[in-house]
Amino acid sequence: MKTLGVGLLGLGTVGAGVAEVLTRHADRVAARAGARLEIVRAAVHDPALFRGRGVPDDRLTDDAASVVAHPEVDLVVEVMGGLDPAHGLVRAALDAGRPVVSANKALLAERGQDLFEAAEARGVELRFEASVAGGIPVLLSLRDGLAANRIESIYGILNGTCNYILTRMEQERRPFDAVLAEAQASGYAEANPSTDIDGIDTAHKAVVLAALAYGKLVPFAELPIEGIRRITLADLDFARELGYAAKLLAVVRESADGEIEIRVEPTFVHGDHMLASVSGVFNAVKIHGDVVGDTFYHGRGAGREPTASAVVSDLIRVARGRLHPEIRPEPLHVAPGVLMPRDEWVSRAYLRVALLDQPGSLSKAAGTLGAHGISIASFIQKESTGNGFASVVFLTHPATERALGQALASLEALPEVDGPPVRIRIEDEPETEE
Amino acid sequence: MKTLGVGLLGLGTVGAGVAEVLTRHADRVAARAGARLEIVRAAVHDPALFRGRGVPDDRLTDDAASVVAHPEVDLVVEVMGGLDPAHGLVRAALDAGRPVVSANKALLAERGQDLFEAAEARGVELRFEASVAGGIPVLLSLRDGLAANRIESIYGILNGTCNYILTRMEQERRPFDAVLAEAQASGYAEANPSTDIDGIDTAHKAVVLAALAYGKLVPFAELPIEGIRRITLADLDFARELGYAAKLLAVVRESADGEIEIRVEPTFVHGDHMLASVSGVFNAVKIHGDVVGDTFYHGRGAGREPTASAVVSDLIRVARGRLHPEIRPEPLHVAPGVLMPRDEWVSRAYLRVALLDQPGSLSKAAGTLGAHGISIASFIQKESTGNGFASVVFLTHPATERALGQALASLEALPEVDGPPVRIRIEDEPETEE
Numbered sequence: 001m002k003t004l005g006v007g008l009l010g011l012g013t014v015g016a017g018v019a020e021v022l023t024r025h026a027d028r029v030a031a032r033a034g035a036r037l038e039i040v041r042a043a044v045h046d047p048a049l050f051r052g053r054g055v056p057d058d059r060l061t062d063d064a065a066s067v068v069a070h071p072e073v074d075l076v077v078e079v080m081g082g083l084d085p086a087h088g089l090v091r092a093a094l095d096a097g098r099p100v101v102s103a104n105k106a107l108l109a110e111r112g113q114d115l116f117e118a119a120e121a122r123g124v125e126l127r128f129e130a131s132v133a134g135g136i137p138v139l140l141s142l143r144d145g146l147a148a149n150r151i152e153s154i155y156g157i158l159n160g161t162c163n164y165i166l167t168r169m170e171q172e173r174r175p176f177d178a179v180l181a182e183a184q185a186s187g188y189a190e191a192n193p194s195t196d197i198d199g200i201d202t203a204h205k206a207v208v209l210a211a212l213a214y215g216k217l218v219p220f221a222e223l224p225i226e227g228i229r230r231i232t233l234a235d236l237d238f239a240r241e242l243g244y245a246a247k248l249l250a251v252v253r254e255s256a257d258g259e260i261e262i263r264v265e266p267t268f269v270h271g272d273h274m275l276a277s278v279s280g281v282f283n284a285v286k287i288h289g290d291v292v293g294d295t296f297y298h299g300r301g302a303g304r305e306p307t308a309s310a311v312v313s314d315l316i317r318v319a320r321g322r323l324h325p326e327i328r329p330e331p332l333h334v335a336p337g338v339l340m341p342r343d344e345w346v347s348r349a350y351l352r353v354a355l356l357d358q359p360g361s362l363s364k365a366a367g368t369l370g371a372h373g374i375s376i377a378s379f380i381q382k383e384s385t386g387n388g389f390a391s392v393v394f395l396t397h398p399a400t401e402r403a404l405g406q407a408l409a410s411l412e413a414l415p416e417v418d419g420p421p422v423r424i425r426i427e428d429e430p431e432t433e434e
Numbered sequence: 435m436k437t438l439g440v441g442l443l444g445l446g447t448v449g450a451g452v453a454e455v456l457t458r459h460a461d462r463v464a465a466r467a468g469a470r471l472e473i474v475r476a477a478v479h480d481p482a483l484f485r486g487r488g489v490p491d492d493r494l495t496d497d498a499a500s501v502v503a504h505p506e507v508d509l510v511v512e513v514m515g516g517l518d519p520a521h522g523l524v525r526a527a528l529d530a531g532r533p534v535v536s537a538n539k540a541l542l543a544e545r546g547q548d549l550f551e552a553a554e555a556r557g558v559e560l561r562f563e564a565s566v567a568g569g570i571p572v573l574l575s576l577r578d579g580l581a582a583n584r585i586e587s588i589y590g591i592l593n594g595t596c597n598y599i600l601t602r603m604e605q606e607r608r609p610f611d612a613v614l615a616e617a618q619a620s621g622y623a624e625a626n627p628s629t630d631i632d633g634i635d636t637a638h639k640a641v642v643l644a645a646l647a648y649g650k651l652v653p654f655a656e657l658p659i660e661g662i663r664r665i666t667l668a669d670l671d672f673a674r675e676l677g678y679a680a681k682l683l684a685v686v687r688e689s690a691d692g693e694i695e696i697r698v699e700p701t702f703v704h705g706d707h708m709l710a711s712v713s714g715v716f717n718a719v720k721i722h723g724d725v726v727g728d729t730f731y732h733g734r735g736a737g738r739e740p741t742a743s744a745v746v747s748d749l750i751r752v753a754r755g756r757l758h759p760e761i762r763p764e765p766l767h768v769a770p771g772v773l774m775p776r777d778e779w780v781s782r783a784y785l786r787v788a789l790l791d792q793p794g795s796l797s798k799a800a801g802t803l804g805a806h807g808i809s810i811a812s813f814i815q816k817e818s819t820g821n822g823f824a825s826v827v828f829l830t831h832p833a834t835e836r837a838l839g840q841a842l843a844s845l846e847a848l849p850e851v852d853g854p855p856v857r858i859r860i861e862d863e864p865e866t867e868e
Binding site for chain 1: 569571575580582583708711723725726729730732734740743744747750767
């Protein structure tokens with residue numbers, strides 16, 4: 001049986017996992033791929049620090065470009081992360097006609113256009129299942145399994161760190177800062193947690209999902225992104241009381257005129273939906289196709305083994321293509337896309353307002369919402385907290401972001417309202433039964 | 435752009451759905467497939483009865499063999515169901531080098547060996563995503579998305595009719611017969627419901643899942659299969675009280691020595707697991723891979739549109755292969771498999787026993803279980819029902835089927851026990867968090 005050489009860019013947690021699975025399942029991989037896969041070179045920043053991670057010492061190098069150019073490297077695996085030098089290395093591999101498997105969502109979301117075009121121009125495969133939802137084969141499902149469908153919407157819980165923190169906050173009734181500190185101590189959150197906590201990682205994944213669903217890559221810099229820092233225990237409690245769960249949710253849709261709607265925000269999802277029951281570090285994606293209806297995918301979204309599962313499964317497929325170089329892979333056909341202006345978004349909202357606890361306050365607040373065309377679906381008023389203000393929660397009917405923004409500004413300007421209202425989006429759609 | 439001709443075998447609910455999607459999404463399908471797909475012939479048993487279903491009258495024929503042999507037919511879609519004549523027609527298509535997409539789980543489970551071998555011998559694609567879990571791309575995930583994994587286990591809720599009936603029984607507290615009659619009246623169950631209710635449909639799907647996961651096709655006739663007829667409201671209530679949900683579950687595993695373990699039975703699944711929350715006509719599959727861990731898939735498992743989604747998505751893939759006839763498709767490599775003897779199964783059990791309501795009965799029953807090596811994890815005793823017997827429920831620790839069978843026989847022989855004990859398997863494993 002033929003052997004194909006793998007060049008590994010990066011030998012951190014994921015890279016070591018890939019090396020381990022290629023060894024553990026060498027025969028299985030060979031049977032599926034049609035060739036034995038062998039790591040012939042691995043690029044690390046300091047070879048002395050990466051011994052004993054499943055790659056023989058004499059195959060470690062700090063010269064990443066030499067891995068891509070190595071004559072025995074047939075396939076390139078990029079698991080180093082970051083934009084540079086990953087971008088140049090992946091591009092060089094594609095230009096050299098070497099298929100690439102990447103787990104790098106930042107690279108794909110921010111520099112994908114260049115790479116997709118290079119892959120298409122050269123007829124070389126670029127696969128990246130591991131970049132979204134770890135080991136769950138969501139991209140494969142989008143590309144192939146649901147190919148007959150127009151994708152109506154994608155909802156994703158795509159960052160395990162955020163979901164872990166929200167789950168712990170709710171289960172243990174502890175505030176964000178305390179849970180984050182604990183998550184950092186126990187390794188569930190990075191020392192610098194911003195990429196996860198501020199929604200950037202989720203947004204990268206949302207852009208990749210949109211690219212596969214709609215063939216459009218939106219400019220990442222224009223994305224509205226909000227993380228979970230402002231979620232309070234009070235909002236988690238109200239959510240539960242109202243039948244919702246608070247999640248950091250990515251929403252991806254395409255409008256009738258081809259604009260891409262992407263939102264990454266803390267969002268209330270209806271308790272009847274499976275997304276609401278996704279807890280801890282798990283990821284989940286709901287894809288609605290016009291033919292198939294709702295499909296739902298759940299599993300581990302990050303970590304050494306789930307990511308290695310996706311990388312090696314992609315490698316198997318890429319190897320098969322490499323064995324038949326006369327066949328050009330299916331091109332991705334990803335073109336630049338346009339984001340839907342935020343003002344045009346339509347959705348329901350949860351509004352928590354500190355309202356002066358005296359007659360007439362509630363009707364004045366409700367009237368302010370009504371004056372901006374915001375219709376109230378329900379509300380809850382809690383006892384006064386002692387400072388003369390009471391927490392009032394409104395759930396609105398669907399409204400545009402523009403109208404809601406204006407209504408919130410007017411609300412905040414009322415003398416009966418203390419401070420800016422808290423506003424959290426609701427994605428409502430309960431699971432339907434036939 | 436090139437046009438590929440599709441020959442449709444069957445124009446019932448699913449066939450009409452396929453025709454409709456190929457029309458509605460003609461451009462989308464062409465872009466994905468690389469060729470336009472056009473139904474050039476459709477076989478029906480009486481052309482006069484199938485007008486107006488999306489295929490022009492002059493393309494309808496009652497001569498199915500002529501569809502497979504038609505010179506303009508490049509791809510064959512088999513959605514007629516049943517073993518014969520479907521088997522001969524699919525075989526003829528494969529022998530003629532024409533790729534086949536089938537939704538026919540009975541055919542694949544009972545005659546698959548012949549078809550897989552013919553497809554491999556001719557290097558022709560045979561795809562059948564629609565045969566299991568409708569529109570949910572579970573087979574694609576097994577074959578490609580999780581290719582790096584050894585599959586440790588597959589748990590499936592694979593029959594919407596059974597799950598609908600169990601859901602309604604529990605929600606409305608009505609007995610099986612009443613809910614079945616209503617399901618038949620409203621179209622959720624067939625006039626002759628045996629294929630669904632008695633677990634045969636689920637078992638067909640379990641065999642297909644095992645074939646893809648392990649490359650082994652077990653003899654369908656030897657499968658132990660049990661449907662949902664014996665599930666009572668009392669058992670549903672005890673299940674809930676104990677933290678479980680009763681589901682018609684397919685379990686697929688491979689033993690260390692290569693025997694395939696397949697069970698289709700009413701089973702208690704732990705309430706913490708997503709499988710427990712699958713309600714109504716939905717299907718769900720949990721696949722545990724040794725690298726990826728648990729992955730979970732949920733969606734509509736049957737019906738015109740979900741099935742058409744899977745058939746047309748398969749057609750797109752098959753068409754791409756047809757455009758590149760120099761490439762042989764990945765063979766399925768399915769060999770005959772051996773079933774694990776039922777006596778060797780190990781699992782936990784729920785036992786409901788009508789026990790004489792007098793001192794010493796319980797310890798005698800418990801002692802009988804213990805004498806056969808069955809260890810009791812917990813039990814519930816309810817008030818006497820007035821006839822001198824009380825319902826006692828035991829949850830056992832894992833035990834072999836052999837030991838449990840002997841223990842049940844001894845239990846039934848006790849004078850303190852009224853009638854045969856009710857026994858329902860427990861698949862316990864709650865979802866784990868990292």
